[in-house]
Amino acid sequence: MSVCLKGGRLIDPVNGRDEVADLLIYDGRIAGGSAQGPRRVIDVSGLVICPGLIDLRARVREPGAEHKATLASETAAALAGGVTTFCCPPDTSPPIDTAASAQWLNDRARALGGARVIPLGALTRELGGTTLADMAALMRAGCGGVSNGPRAIKDTRVLRHALEYAAGLGITVFLQPEDPWLAHQGVVHEGEVATRLGLAGIPATAETIALARDLMLIEQTGVRAHVMGLSAARSLPLLREAQARGVPVTADTAAHQLHLIDEDIGFFDTHCHVRPPLRAAADRAALREAVRDGTLSVICSDHQPHEPDAKRVVFSDSEPGISAFETLLPLTLRLAADGILPVTAALHRITAGPAAVLGLSNQGLAAGAVADLCVFDPDEEWTPSAQTWTSRGLNTPFLGQTLRGRVVMTLIGGEIRHQSRALPGSPQT
Amino acid sequence: MIGDIQVDAQGRRRHFLSTEGMSADTILGILDTAESFISVGEREIKKVPLLRGKTIVNLFFEASTRTRTTFEIAGKRLSADIININTSVSATQKGESLLDTVRNLEAMHTDLFVVRHPLSGAADLIARSVPDHVHVVNAGDGRHAHPTQGLLDMFTIRRYKNDFARLKVAIVGDILHSRVARSQIHALTALGTQEVRVIGPRSLLPAAIERLGVRAFTDLDEGLHGADVIIMLRLQTERMNSALIPGAREYFDLYGLTPRRLRQARPDAIVMHPGPMNRGIEIDSSVADGPQSVILPQVTNGIAVRMAILARLAGATASEPKTP
Numbered sequence: 001m002s003v004c005l006k007g008g009r010l011i012d013p014v015n016g017r018d019e020v021a022d023l024l025i026y027d028g029r030i031a032g033g034s035a036q037g038p039r040r041v042i043d044v045s046g047l048v049i050c051p052g053l054i055d056l057r058a059r060v061r062e063p064g065a066e067h068k069a070t071l072a073s074e075t076a077a078a079l080a081g082g083v084t085t086f087c088c089p090p091d092t093s094p095p096i097d098t099a100a101s102a103q104w105l106n107d108r109a110r111a112l113g114g115a116r117v118i119p120l121g122a123l124t125r126e127l128g129g130t131t132l133a134d135m136a137a138l139m140r141a142g143c144g145g146v147s148n149g150p151r152a153i154k155d156t157r158v159l160r161h162a163l164e165y166a167a168g169l170g171i172t173v174f175l176q177p178e179d180p181w182l183a184h185q186g187v188v189h190e191g192e193v194a195t196r197l198g199l200a201g202i203p204a205t206a207e208t209i210a211l212a213r214d215l216m217l218i219e220q221t222g223v224r225a226h227v228m229g230l231s232a233a234r235s236l237p238l239l240r241e242a243q244a245r246g247v248p249v250t251a252d253t254a255a256h257q258l259h260l261i262d263e264d265i266g267f268f269d270t271h272c273h274v275r276p277p278l279r280a281a282a283d284r285a286a287l288r289e290a291v292r293d294g295t296l297s298v299i300c301s302d303h304q305p306h307e308p309d310a311k312r313v314v315f316s317d318s319e320p321g322i323s324a325f326e327t328l329l330p331l332t333l334r335l336a337a338d339g340i341l342p343v344t345a346a347l348h349r350i351t352a353g354p355a356a357v358l359g360l361s362n363q364g365l366a367a368g369a370v371a372d373l374c375v376f377d378p379d380e381e382w383t384p385s386a387q388t389w390t391s392r393g394l395n396t397p398f399l400g401q402t403l404r405g406r407v408v409m410t411l412i413g414g415e416i417r418h419q420s421r422a423l424p425g426s427p428q429t
Numbered sequence: 430m431i432g433d434i435q436v437d438a439q440g441r442r443r444h445f446l447s448t449e450g451m452s453a454d455t456i457l458g459i460l461d462t463a464e465s466f467i468s469v470g471e472r473e474i475k476k477v478p479l480l481r482g483k484t485i486v487n488l489f490f491e492a493s494t495r496t497r498t499t500f501e502i503a504g505k506r507l508s509a510d511i512i513n514i515n516t517s518v519s520a521t522q523k524g525e526s527l528l529d530t531v532r533n534l535e536a537m538h539t540d541l542f543v544v545r546h547p548l549s550g551a552a553d554l555i556a557r558s559v560p561d562h563v564h565v566v567n568a569g570d571g572r573h574a575h576p577t578q579g580l581l582d583m584f585t586i587r588r589y590k591n592d593f594a595r596l597k598v599a600i601v602g603d604i605l606h607s608r609v610a611r612s613q614i615h616a617l618t619a620l621g622t623q624e625v626r627v628i629g630p631r632s633l634l635p636a637a638i639e640r641l642g643v644r645a646f647t648d649l650d651e652g653l654h655g656a657d658v659i660i661m662l663r664l665q666t667e668r669m670n671s672a673l674i675p676g677a678r679e680y681f682d683l684y685g686l687t688p689r690r691l692r693q694a695r696p697d698a699i700v701m702h703p704g705p706m707n708r709g710i711e712i713d714s715s716v717a718d719g720p721q722s723v724i725l726p727q728v729t730n731g732i733a734v735r736m737a738i739l740a741r742l743a744g745a746t747a748s749e750p751k752t753p
Contacts, residue, residue, distance in 0.1 A: 195635040196449065198549040198572030198608055203636075268550035269431045312528060314548040316571075 001038055002026040003414060006425070007045030008375065013348035014051070014364030023049055025371045028413040032367040042425040044375055047408055050347050051364050052084025052372035053328060054354040056174075056252055057228060058303035059321070060117075062108070063101075064093025069305040069392035071105075074325070075114025077391035079418035081301070081325035082374035082407040085116040087358070089174075090127065091149035097122035097133045102141035114417065116372070118144035118358065120174055123162050129153040132162055135171055144358045145226070147174035150275065152210065154180060160217050167223035172357065175218075176228045177210035177235075178202075178276065187316045189231075189277040193262040199315060202277050204232035211235050215242045218249050226357050227251035229302060231276035233286030240295050250357050252298035253287050255331040256322055260284075260397060270311040270318035271397040274302075292341040297353040301328040305393020323393035327384065329376060330403035337404065343378075371414035380406040434556055444556040444565045445738050447574040448615040456616055460584050462737035463730070469506055470732060479744045480509035483540040488531070489568070490516040490546045495704055495728060496568050496578070500543050503735035509541075509743070531555050535563060541743045542566070549573035549608075564742040572606050578703050579612030581734040583620065585727050586658055589699050593620040599652050599694070600643075601628045601684060602662030602711055605635045605673075609703045610662060618642040628652035629684060632673045649684050653693035660701045661686050661712050669710075677710050687713045691721065699723045 003025040011018050024031040060074040069077075078086055088105065090096035096105065102119045109117035121138030123146045125131040135146050146166060153159040166173045183206040188194045190201025211227065215238060218225045227239065230253050239251055256274060261281050265272045272278055290296040304321025311318050332350050336343040355362035363369035382388055384399050410418040435444045448456070469477055485504045489497055497513065504511045514534070525533075531542065541564040544552045549571030556565040569575040590596055598617055604610045604627045617625045618641070625643040627634060634645055646652030653659060669677050686700065700712075700722045708714045717724060 190636045192637040192640040195637055195641065196611070198570075198574065198611060201636060266431045267433055268553050309526070312554075314527065314546070314554055315550040316548050 001040060002031065004039050004041045005044045005049055005375065006041050007043060008047050008049040010365055011048055011050045011344055011347055012365040013344050014352045014362055015366055016344065017365065018344055023365065025411070025414040028371055028415070030365055030367055030369045030371050040425070042423050044409075044423060046377070047375050048378050049365070049373055049375050051351045051362070051369075052374050052410065052412070053082045053350045054358070054360070055083045055086035055303065055325070055328065055350070056226070056298055056300045056354045056357060057089060058083075058086040058301055058325060059305070060088055061305060062092065062105070068307050068310070071108050071117070072112050072114070073392040074303070074305060075109065075112055075117065076418075077303075077305075077323075077325045078115035079410045080390035080407060080420070081327070082329050082376060082410050083115055083301070083325055084372035084374065084410060084412055085118060085360075086303075087118045087120050087144055089120050089147055089149040090122040091151065095122050095127050096120070096138070096143070097125050097127065099134065099137040099141040102138050102143050106142045116412065118142070120145050120147045122146065123148040123166070123173060124153065124158065127151045129155060129158055132165055135166055136169055139169070139171055145172035145174050147176070147228075150176050150178070152178055152180045156213065156217070159214075160221065163217050163221040163223040163225070167221045170224070172224045172226060172359070174226045174228055175214050177207050177214050179206045179210045182206035182209065187273060187277070188265060189262040189279040191262060191280055193265055197265070197268060197315075204234055204279065204283070207232045207276060208234045208238065211238055215239070215247060215249065218242070219245075219247045222248065224248045229254055229276055230287070230296065231257050231279050231283060233283045236286050236290045236295055239290075243295065250297050251295070252300050252354075253291065253296050254302035255299050255324060255328050256302070256397070257287055258284065258291065258299065258335060259331055264397065268315045269397065270313070270315055271322070271395055271399070273311075273315060273318050273320045274322055275320040288335065288340050291335065291349060292345070297349065298357060299328070299332055299349040300354065301325050303391070305391050306395045308394070311395050321395070322397065323391045323395045325391055326389060327396060327398050327403065329374070329407060330405040333378065333405040371411055373411040374407060375409040375411070376405055376407045378405050380404070382406050434553075442741060443561070445576055445742060446552050446556055446565065446567045448576045448579045448612045448619070449574070451615065451619055453619050453621065456580065456583060456619060459580060459734070459737045459741060460587060462740065463584055463733040466506075466733040466736040469736070470729070475506050476508055477506065478508045479740050480504065480507040483509045483743050484538060485509045485511050485541045485543060485739070486534050486539045487511060487513045487543045487568075488534070488545070489514065490551070491569070493545055493568070495731070496545065499728070499731040500568060500735050503732050503739055506732070507736055507739055509739070527551065527554065528558050531558060535559060539563065541739065543568050545569045547571055566738060566742065569608055572608050572611070574612050575608040576612045577731070577735050577738055578609050579616045580738070581727060581731040582613055582660065582701060582703070583616050584730050584734050585701060585723055586699070588726075588730070589723060590657055593617070593622045596622050596657045597624045597626065597655055598622055598658040598660065599626040599628055599656040600660045600662065601649065601652070601686065603633045603664050603668060604629050604638060604662070605633045606665065606668070607662050611641075613660060614641050614643055626652050626656070630674055630680075633668070649690055650693045653690060656694040657698055658701065659686065659691070659694055659698055660703075662703070663705060664707060664711050681710055685709075685711055685713060686716050688715055688719070691716055701727055703727070
């Protein structure tokens with residue numbers, strides 16, 4: 001059977017297409033002009049159809065922290081956010097440092113049939129930063145790359161050899177730059193807010209120094225690398241300079257870094273406790289500019305669901321992170337609404353941008369492409385609350401705020417896996 | 430973003446968590462009330478019935494002698510019932526969460542909590558969790574605030590110096606880790622102090638401290654020059670011989686208040702210290718015990734100021750003076 005999504009606005013960041021047209025799906029793929037057989041027609045006029053979102057960093061809390069969330073709850077949250085594919089960093093408990101654990105996660109995800117899950121394997125065994133993990137085996141088990149997650153590799157010699165080894169096998173390495181000594185016991189950006197609230201600060205140099213080191217080693221080893229979660233303005237010239245010299249490096253920032261700053265912590269709002277920390281207004285402006293000019297080719301959710309108790313403690317005892325699958329799309333659209341970049345380019349950062357990092361063949365909405373799709377209402381205003389939320393973790397600083405743009409339907413391989421409201425149309429015509 | 434919760438929608442003061450954002454009228458109102466309580470301590474029967482029947486819990490997760498004792502005396506002079514709970518015997522040692530401990534005590538019909546905690550924001554967290562009729566006084570949270578100390582220091586300054594608009598106040602020492610300094614800075618700037626200075630080694634001055642309305646100095650003589658009030662801060666022993674400063678000897682050499690250093694300030698300058706003092710590390714004994722020292726009157730004043738704050742929160746008249 002084929003499906004016709006009728007009258008929607010197609011935005012295809014890969015092929016630079018933005019027009020109102022019908023979209024035909026046949027056998028799980030986007031079909032050319034005319035599909036055969038009976039048709040189900042769904043009227044999506046007034047809605048936008050774009051490729052399903054790809055999120056490079058999301059914690060589903062399995063294995064090891066199922067009291068926070070589960071693969072089942074969070075793949076459903078991903079679909080509710082229009083995310084059809086996401087990567088899981090290896091810092092689970094136990095970590096994803098063997099082919100068996102990667103395989104286990106893949107099998108579980110496949111059995112659930114929600115969003116597509118791509119594990120990132122460990123760069124070093126147990127993320128310990130001393131012994132290389134079995135990278136080739138991890139990749140064979142379906143990992144999208146290797147990473148030490150948020151655990152800094154302190155020994156530069158180990159990092160060098162890890163990158164060399166990965167380079168030789170053509171594996172992409174995902175790095176999160178943070179100097180553990182400078183970050184020390186910090187919980188917020190080192191600046192006026194940290195000083196006011198008496199909270200230990202993390203200076204921007206904790207990021208820039210680690211990034212400079214990483215870039216030098218990426219250049220030396222020639223490994224294909226992706227830098228995760230940049231937060232500081234001063235990181236961006238370093239990255240630009242490396243990219244201009246042809247160093248094979250891409251980078252992302254989390255969506256919340258493009259909207260929130262340290263002042264939003266107000267009086268100890270633990271929902272604004274994130275790592276890297278929310279920084280100053282000038283950092284946010286520089287990150288926005290880097291997203292616009294493509295230095296940052298990816299925006300990710302950095303989804304980190306928590307149980308309420310993780311945030312109902314004193315700020316420095318609270319666990320960092322935001323439950324963010326369901327705000328990724330509206331926060332990205334807000335950049336376009338704020339005039340930072342055109343909507344097609346904004347959507348590029350959450351579709352084609354991350355697809356390129358993962359080396360996924362990405363044909364956008366062209367005929368023959370797998371029909372992983374996100375259908376959203378660009379004008380619907382909604383408010384994150386227990387009633388409108390799918391993720392198990394309700395830990396978001398956007399709770400109670402009005403967001404614009406809401407996912408109406410998410411399709412994986414042509415199948416509707418999430419639908420938030422009834423759409424006119426006939427089951428069969 | 431979550432806002433300040435110290436004052437409710439009707440302008441009544443519910444909690445006393447920080448001097449940040451407090452108006453000059455509010456501070457002066459409390460200082461005036463404290464003046465009227467000074468005489469209570471000098472009477473033969475040192476009691477007034479303002480908080481009769483109220484239950485105050487002193488909930489201390491960190492060691493304290495002066496603050497806990499003066500709060501206890503303040504509460505008793507107001508005729509409240511006081512319970513002291515110290516962390517060494519508390520339930521948190523058995524894994525109970527901070528909020529569970531508070532909820533249990535609240536179930537015993539506590540009217541007011543006086544809280545000290547080693548982490549910044551603890552009093553704020555508790556204040557957000559208690560029901561409307563329960564009040565929270567912050568007796569020191571991490572590096573964040575120690576507002577009753579801040580106000581008793583304002584009380585002491587006013588007793589000796591009167592007009593804040595003509596004063597240069599120098600705060601000396603470990604500003605980075607000091608909740609006292611932060612509370613003093615907010616109170617002093619609210620009161621329109623002519624100049625507030627912080628003096629210390631660069632590694633103990635917090636980032637962007639000037640944004641709080643102070644001038645920062647790393648040279649003690651320069652910072653003390655012409656000062657009317659000098660507030661010395663305690664250097665915690667764990668800061669000595671660390672990556673932050675080399676050691677006690679060099680610290681005293683550069684930042685210790687000696688008679689020679691004191692001569693940089695105005696001849697009638699007063700010397701304060703919130704205690705506990707490290708003689709020979711941040712202050713020379715001859716200064717601490719000298720004629721310009723008001724360190725012991727600070728302690729005495731602490732009782733009257735804490736009485737005024739407890740009465741303001743749990744007493745009958747709790748309205749905040751109107752500010753434009």
